[in-house]
Amino acid sequence: MLLKKALALSISGLLALGAVGCSGGGDEGGESGEKSIRVAMVTDVGGVNDQSFNQSAWEGLQKAEKDFGIGASYVESTQDADYVPNLETLLDSNNELIWGIGYKLSEAIKTSAENNPDQKYAIVDYSYGEETPENVVGVVFKAEQPSFLVGYIAASMTETDKVGFVGGIAGDVIDGFEYGYRAGVAYANKELGKNVEVLVQYAEAFDNPAKGKAIANSMYQQGADIVFHASGGTGDGVIEAAKEQNKYAIGVDRDQNYLAPENVITSAMKRVDMGVYNLVEELKDGKFEGGSTKVYGLEEGAVDIAPTSSDNVPKEILDKVDGIKEKIVAGEIEVPLNKETFEAYTETLK
Template sequence: MKKRLLALLLIGILVFTVVGCSSSDTPSEVEGPTETEDQGEAENTPASEPIRIAMVTDEGGVHDQSFNQSAWEGLQRAQEELGIEVSYQESQQDADFAPNFETLLDAGNDLIWGIGFKLADAVLDAATANPDQKYAIVDHSFGDNTPDNVVGVMFKAEQPSFLVGYIAGRMTETNKVGFVGGIAGDIIWGFDYGYQAGVQYAAHELGKEIEVLNQYAESFSDVAKGKAIAQQMYQQGADIVFHAAGDVGTGVIEAAKEQGKWAIGVDRDQNYLAPDNVLTSAMKRVDVGVYNVVKDLVEGKFPGGQTITYGLADGGAVDIAPSSNKHVPQEILDAVEELKQKIIDGEIVVPYNEATYKEFIDSLK
């Protein structure tokens, strides 16, 4: 009997020991999240949002075949290569500028562009009112007064204009060429006087006189007016007309096509608009300037408070169009290459306004 009681007692002690050990080895509460909780936290953590960049056009609109379109192409390239989100607001008139900037600010964009010198006041007002918002503007410099949240992008447009002017001077058969400007001012004067200087440089080289007809449309969007001005110039004997006028220039090219004359495009390679009538184009690569600033922003190097200026020395931001070899003889293209180098080296200083043009002409005498 005693042996049975002792055996039962030993069994009871053994069972208690096993249960006790089992309980102490299995925690009642798990420290830290379980696998399921980890997944839930990951799903609830917001992914980093892409950088958003937008632009406000002038009245030429994003499909002007020229200036605004080039800027939009720069943003599209940035979207494709840098993974940002892009958008635009088109302006029909100057009164649209400020509301368009406000719309893009409310949309949460990280950088907002103003495309063209006409938007300078609107950019400055917006930047001053919103110091934490980044802005950029093409074709205007605020100089030493540039706010820290603004970057300006400028181009030495007189340089490619000089080159296409030289081509016009070498290729005119009537010794009369034309220039159609958009809205008169510092930016378009650069195209105008650079072109005239190139024409007269060629005339001096050839030992003859070449007349340059000149008229401004005072618009960047009136296609019909551009066409009418160009038609008049062709009727007066011009056989080549260069435009720096946004969508107004579309009318110039239409006139060249109808009259069987030459037109010279601007900003982009515009040969595709009239393959048999666009002789060359003075390229001002707004897309390059826009893309480069966006890339800097994405890399954390936004150049606020500065103005970036592009010329022939800056790797293709300004130049003549690649399609120039379709219609321009090789010997003239070779001469253009020599002129490029002289401009880069400072042997030729291309004029950009009336005063510097007069100095240039005096230097040819």
Template sequence: MKKVIAVVMSAVVIMGTMVGCGNSKSAGSTGEEKKAATNYNVAMVTDTGGVSDQSFNQSSWEGLQELSKKTGEKVSYLESKQETDYVTNLDKLADSENKLIWGIGFAMSDAILNAAKTNKDINYAIVDNSYGDKTPDNVTGVTFRAEEPSFIVGYIAGRTTKTNRVGFIGGIKSPVIDQFQYGYQAGVLYAAKELGRTINVDVQYAESFSDASKGKAIANKMFSAGCDIVFHAAGGTGVGLIDAAKEAGKFAIGVDRDQAYLAPDNVLTSALKLVNIAVEKVSEQAISGKKIGGTTYTYGLKEGAVGIPAENKNVKKEVYDAAMKLEDKIKDGSIVVPSDEKTYNEFNK
């Protein structure tokens, strides 16, 4: 799987030009398309982190760009600067002849549901949210077992720390971010037990996915308190952590994308959640005529949609190899990674 992820990540092209809230950016057909376009327009609305968040919004847009290259279909996005933009942006895209509209992030769950009820002839999909057995016929949920890569990076942090104190910065508290937090804590715990020592995990939430300055302030506090490695699940807020790690000479652990390019000497590794692959695959199915509504797709290690980068220059080889063995145990069910406080407490017994 690690080879597959390396190939996927190396193929991603990062956008050089972004747009503000209320302005759409589109990518049409190219000479590389594999089949003629069918005018099945696909669009997305970002959460407040924006399309250039170096995280899951950006990854989602990259997935749609790849979709456009393959199919020739027109893709576009609208950015949300604040939560009140969700409804407005969804309405704009509904009026623009889009047949599939994505909401990026669990914070858009209510807005997507209401838009779907109003526009029953349009398909909607949402990243990081499931409506369970109440999912409307024109809505698709996409979720990830984010606790799995978080466990792996937690294990690596536990095997790497020299101070026996590491940290976690969350964006906004939610069941989705719980997956990252408790998966990470479980991985640290697993490493600590393996090494026969105690490793403390400091946890703090920024209550934002877009405030890099707050992320940096929290990180600086953690580093000053003795943490030498801090993992984030905070979108654009986490960019502040990486800046702080670079200035302090400590390690940060990235999220969603391989964030090593932001600070090659100070990003230990990243917990990959390849939203781009999920967005591309589900959209392709919709374009092909498959019914995708009324259900939830879930992706994890088995599906090759989460993991860590194949290249981790700051991780010792023996630690990386041990982490890969743990991936295999998660895949075959030997290790069931906790995803919330309750399952973490059971794991910790």
């Protein structure tokens, strides 16, 4: 009898563990025990707890679950080879909408969408432009805008006239962060009569905190006193280095001040949660517009500096940042998003 009871408990424990592994949201609801709409997401290799855009996406989906009564779930990817099978898993689970979180899923999403034209898909941080399949919506953010703002803050606050940027993997998305940041520094240099240098290095990974920490430590040793990262989970190491070296770091995507309240002076926020939430609401209302791309920026309130910035950034600097925001929204400042537009922008500052 005891053996049977122990076996039963063991089996139930394994079942519970399996459920947690692939889903963070329940599917119960209504009299039939099922939600009317099921929405799921596939993370990139950073995982759902990356303190960055994957986590933000999941928070948006959880909020949609709470507000709209949908069924929400996710599947984590530990390597790039997981993307296709993970999408297949969610396709077999009868989800009305399947998300790919991050540009690294772009090929897998497009192939899956073309092979399953009746299935709705969405992807964060990627636009297929005119080649967007009719059952796919791209959700992109003007990451260069908040990066410009934190670049201005970094250049205004540095005491060594040297700041750093740690990127995950080079590409269109991270270009926006890097060159927006460098442009913000350049703008501050012109305004303040400074000559702040920007150190730049890529970790070639979004899931390697040890590499992020090593790069940040190297930058601090070279004299940088503020380092901005746009590297997903790799950035956890950047923030850890700042804390250990008693230097400053700038977070990304979410307000990352809670990771090191005295060291993370601000964050370049990109409200992935808002983009996910809004599209799920449109799906619920029957307004899903496949074959399109949604673009979010300062004007939509989807990018900005972190609300905790006032904890570490002087008010006079934040007041100037508010003025810069107004100029960006009004089109008076066109923030560069890649090397070509950055070089053109810096010419205007001479």
